[in-house]
Amino acid sequence: MAEITPTRRLxxxxxxxxxxxxxxxxxxxHRPMRLAAAIAxxxxxxxxxxxxxxxxxxxxxxxxxxxxxINGQLVMVxxxxxxxxxxxxxxxxxxxxxxxxxxxxxxxxxxxxxxEWLNRDTRQxxxxxxxxxxxxxxxxxxxxxxxxxxxxxxxxxxxxxxxxKRNAGPVADVVRRDGSYATELRGVRAVITGLFTLGVTFAAxxxxxxxxxxxxNYFPDQSSDDIQxxxxxxxxxxxxxxxxxxxxxxLDPSVKVLTIGELEATEVNYWRRNTSFGIIFGLGVLVGLxxxxxxVYQILYSDVSDHLSEYATLKAIGYNDGFVVAIILQESLILxxxxxxxxxxxxxxxxxxxARSTSLMVVMTAQRAxxxxxxxxxxxxxSGWLATGKLRRLDPAEIF
Amino acid sequence: xPAEPPIAGPWSAEPLITVEHLDHSFTEAGQSKRVLSDxxxxxxxxxxxxxxxxxxxxxxxxxxxxxxxxxxxxxRLTILGEDLLHASAATLTRLRRQVGFIFQAHNLLPYxxxxxxxxxxxxxxxxxxxxxxxxMDASAAAxxxxxGLADRRYYYPEKLSGGQKQRVAIARALAPAPRLLLADExxxxxxxxxxxxxxxxxxxxxxxxxxxxxxxxxxxKVLDIADRIIQLxxxxxxxx
Numbered sequence: 112m113a114e115i116t117p118t119r120r121l122x123x124x125x126x127x128x129x130x131x132x133x134x135x136x137x138x139x140x141h142r143p144m145r146l147a148a149a150i151a152x153x154x155x156x157x158x159x160x161x162x163x164x165x166x167x168x169x170x171x172x173x174x175x176x177x178x179x180x181i182n183g184q185l186v187m188v189x190x191x192x193x194x195x196x197x198x199x200x201x202x203x204x205x206x207x208x209x210x211x212x213x214x215x216x217x218x219x220x221x222x223x224x225x226x227e228w229l230n231r232d233t234r235q236x237x238x239x240x241x242x243x244x245x246x247x248x249x250x251x252x253x254x255x256x257x258x259x260x261x262x263x264x265x266x267x268x269x270x271x272x273x274x275x276k277r278n279a280g281p282v283a284d285v286v287r288r289d290g291s292y293a294t295e296l297r298g299v300r301a302v303i304t305g306l307f308t309l310g311v312t313f314a315a316x317x318x319x320x321x322x323x324x325x326x327x328n329y330f331p332d333q334s335s336d337d338i339q340x341x342x343x344x345x346x347x348x349x350x351x352x353x354x355x356x357x358x359x360x361x362l363d364p365s366v367k368v369l370t371i372g373e374l375e376a377t378e379v380n381y382w383r384r385n386t387s388f389g390i391i392f393g394l395g396v397l398v399g400l401x402x403x404x405x406x407v408y409q410i411l412y413s414d415v416s417d418h419l420s421e422y423a424t425l426k427a428i429g430y431n432d433g434f435v436v437a438i439i440l441q442e443s444l445i446l447x448x449x450x451x452x453x454x455x456x457x458x459x460x461x462x463x464x465x466a467r468s469t470s471l472m473v474v475m476t477a478q479r480a481x482x483x484x485x486x487x488x489x490x491x492x493x494s495g496w497l498a499t500g501k502l503r504r505l506d507p508a509e510i511f
Numbered sequence: 512x513p514a515e516p517p518i519a520g521p522w523s524a525e526p527l528i529t530v531e532h533l534d535h536s537f538t539e540a541g542q543s544k545r546v547l548s549d550x551x552x553x554x555x556x557x558x559x560x561x562x563x564x565x566x567x568x569x570x571x572x573x574x575x576x577x578x579x580x581x582x583x584x585x586x587r588l589t590i591l592g593e594d595l596l597h598a599s600a601a602t603l604t605r606l607r608r609q610v611g612f613i614f615q616a617h618n619l620l621p622y623x624x625x626x627x628x629x630x631x632x633x634x635x636x637x638x639x640x641x642x643x644x645x646x647m648d649a650s651a652a653a654x655x656x657x658x659g660l661a662d663r664r665y666y667y668p669e670k671l672s673g674g675q676k677q678r679v680a681i682a683r684a685l686a687p688a689p690r691l692l693l694a695d696e697x698x699x700x701x702x703x704x705x706x707x708x709x710x711x712x713x714x715x716x717x718x719x720x721x722x723x724x725x726x727x728x729x730x731x732k733v734l735d736i737a738d739r740i741i742q743l744x745x746x747x748x749x750x751x
Contacts, residue, residue: 131640
């Protein structure tokens with residue numbers, strides 16, 4: 112028994128808590144199987160919370176991916192703009208107006224449309240988000256276009272996002288092998304001539320990039336005067352907010368000018384508020400916390416009930432209410448601390464799996480780990496406090 | 512540790528317990544039920560008092576009041592210099608630290624060894640905490656040796672017999688050398704020899720440390736240890 116060996120360390124001045132027998136710890140480890148079950152339960156709850164936060168965070172972060180690639184400092188969109196993928200038109204002439212503002216170097220249109228992609232093998236149709244860009248001044252910064260500027264020069268060029276969902280078919284493999292992949296977009300023949308890497312959003316399963324001229328082939332109804340987004344490129348050192356203010360002063364409210372940051376925030380807010388994702392994932396987090404809380408409460412409550420006379424004895428020999436309640440609270444925090452490590456590691460694995468299987472940006476951040484850690488502390492602490500109700504009302508005279 | 516009061520002889524010092532005209536009632540379902548009536552009692556340092564009486568006579572209630580587990584409602588109740596008439600929870604808790612309790616049920620913490628259980632009884636005293644763990648362990652081990660459990664000090668309660676557990680509980684109560692020891696049927700779970708050894712320890716605590724001992728017992732074999740035997744019947748002291 113190592114713990115009774117007298118050592119110098121114990122003679123050092125230290126808080127009375129450390130000089131005392133660690134009752135909460137001893138109680139927690141007294142029955143290892145029960146402790147393991149408790150840790151498993153709390154870990155499960157944590158993983159559930161990590162899962163919900165990871166998926167919702169991945170959902171929101173992934174929506175920003177095309178916006179992060181926009182090759183400019185300001186964008187012009189329809190006044191009714193809600194999210195990327197909705198086909199809301201603005202007249203191209205509005206964008207040209209921006210050229211007159213001091214500090215604007217260039218403008219370039221970004222055509223955005225959703226069409227139905229035909230999976231050749233399954234004959235199923237999947238949603239494809241198509242970006243039309245001018246090859247001379249691309250509205251999106253795409254690595255593959257930078258290395259091969261001619262990739263969009265042919266009038267029928269069409270690039271396929273290698274991170275598109277697998278239900279598109281074995282497109283990337285075929286293109287790498289044969290150089291092209293022919294299918295249909297809403298009944299119109301479409302040939303993939305190259306690949307790029309971006310990552311899908313919830314707006315569609317597949318991302319495609321084509322030239323502004325070819326874009327019109329897939330959306331024949333669209334007027335050639337209409338664009339979906341105008342990208343405004345500024346001279347170096349020009350304050351985007353100043354240009355934004357100037358543009359707002361003369362543009363009518365049917366169009367609005369946003370910074371890239373505002374566009375990202377609009378995108379995230381759309382998915383957060385105007386869809387039920389926020390509620391679904393929020394409820395998922397709540398369910399995780401409630402499950403974990405119930406597990407901790409059950410364990411601590413039975414600890415209290417089974418040992419009521421021992422706790423009364425502690426009160427009878429002179430320990431105050433706070434000391435006895437603290438034993439249970441410490442035990443709840445011990446459970447929270449012991450369960451966090453395993454649940455963190457499990458969640459890292461889960462995130463890797465989710466990122467691979469959903470193509471979403473499901474990544475562990477220090478912020479999220481801290482948030483879940485605080486959640487689990489609060490959950491265990493609250494359950495611990497509820498479990499001490501009997502202890503606080505316990506009358507030590509009753510043990511005689 | 513509180514300083515030992517200077518004592519010339521066993522009966523000359525101030526009493527550790529002074530009870531005058533003490534009544535006590537419980538309220539049950541809105542009805543007040545008298546359990547103690549006009550108790551007058553004083554116990555001096557070094558005195559061993561045995562309290563007997565039929566069950567329901569109020570023995571346990573009186574014992575809990577002497578130990579600061581209940582505040583007094585009327586009359587006078589002074590224990591170790593603390594006035595317990597309408598005493599606050601904090602006052603009662605402070606008093607309980609100076610009182611040794613032995614309960615009918617041993618109530619050992621199941622997740623601690625015998626030695627740890629005894630040490631928890633020491634740790635409630637700030638003075639013992641300051642002396643450090645080694646000193647507390649030494650004291651706890653010595654007390655376990657005195658109750659005949661030197662070789663069982665690292666056993667958990669579940670591995671001890673009922674009598675052994677009760678002896679650990681006795682060691683826990685005696686280790687801080689309390690000035691007042693209250694025991695409720697302490698020998699009930701013990702065989703003849705262990706019971707005898709336990710009450711001999713009480714006698715030594717009274718003789719050497721000038722502690723006062725109040726013990727509820729029906730065990731005729733240990734009555735001879737007492738300086739005084741008092742009897743309760745229907746909440747009144749009838750002899751002593």
